[in-house]
Amino acid sequence: MSEQENENKSLAMVVMSGDMDKLFGAFIIANGAAAMGMEVTMFFTFWGLRAIKKNVSTGKTIFGKMMGAMYGGDISKSSPSKFSFGGMGRWMFGKMMGSHNVSTLIEMRDLAVELGIGMYGCQMSMDVMEIPEDAFIDGVQDPVGVGFFLLKAQEADIQLFI
Amino acid sequence: MTDDIKVDMELDLKGLLCPLPMVRVSQNISKVEVGGVIRAVATDPGAMADIPAWAKSTGNEVLSAEKGDGEFIFLVKRVK
Numbered sequence: 001m002s003e004q005e006n007e008n009k010s011l012a013m014v015v016m017s018g019d020m021d022k023l024f025g026a027f028i029i030a031n032g033a034a035a036m037g038m039e040v041t042m043f044f045t046f047w048g049l050r051a052i053k054k055n056v057s058t059g060k061t062i063f064g065k066m067m068g069a070m071y072g073g074d075i076s077k078s079s080p081s082k083f084s085f086g087g088m089g090r091w092m093f094g095k096m097m098g099s100h101n102v103s104t105l106i107e108m109r110d111l112a113v114e115l116g117i118g119m120y121g122c123q124m125s126m127d128v129m130e131i132p133e134d135a136f137i138d139g140v141q142d143p144v145g146v147g148f149f150l151l152k153a154q155e156a157d158i159q160l161f162i
Numbered sequence: 163m164t165d166d167i168k169v170d171m172e173l174d175l176k177g178l179l180c181p182l183p184m185v186r187v188s189q190n191i192s193k194v195e196v197g198g199v200i201r202a203v204a205t206d207p208g209a210m211a212d213i214p215a216w217a218k219s220t221g222n223e224v225l226s227a228e229k230g231d232g233e234f235i236f237l238v239k240r241v242k
Contacts, residue, residue: 032181035188
């Protein structure tokens with residue numbers, strides 16, 4: 001076998017979606033890449049921010065608080081992009097995944113932290129949505145901007161937008 | 163042919179789904195010496211493609227990948 005081919009290989013991913021199915025995709029790919037020896041960067045922006053949030057309420061202004069109330073909670077509140085049915089879809093997929101022994105999103109995210117994946121919140125989205133840095137789980141890096149992500153993406157071998 | 167290979171670690175991956183079989187192998191490979199062998203048993207058919215891909219990309223070696231009765235048995239050698 002040749003030299004370790006994935007030494008210094010890396011993956012840079014934008015996670016814009018907060019949908020359950022897309023977050024599963026994002027974390028499965030990220031964890032798989034980390035297992036294969038790649039350096040992985042996940043840049044969470046807009047609806048994706050909830051994926052790295054604790055179950056706390058956020059918002060300073062009236063709109064921010066409304067946003068926090070309507071789109072609050074943590075990663076376990078994410079609904080599938082299809083068959084949402086006002087929460088029924090989340091419950092149904094949860095049951096189906098549980099019966100097939102698929103890990104939960106929280107377990108997937110914990111594994112990502114354990115594997116040393118770099119998870120970053122987008123500072124601008126955090127400002128707009130009034131989500132402070134202390135609302136994020138442990139293991140998330142300090143917030144960054146698009147310049148940081150673009151540098152990572154430029155240096156990466158794989159770039160994904162989810 | 164694979165009967166006379168010395169196994170240094172047994173890994174139970176039964177019931178685990180993508181990407182966990184690959185993740186568990188990756189987390190445990192450093193626990194055996196270079197040249198050491200892990201015998202891993204999975205039930206996820208996807209592992210038949212994923213474990214060899216993992217090995218190729220990390221520079222390790224799959225000595226054998228056999229399909230048993232609802233199980234997939236891998237001998238994975240740590241190369242570096």
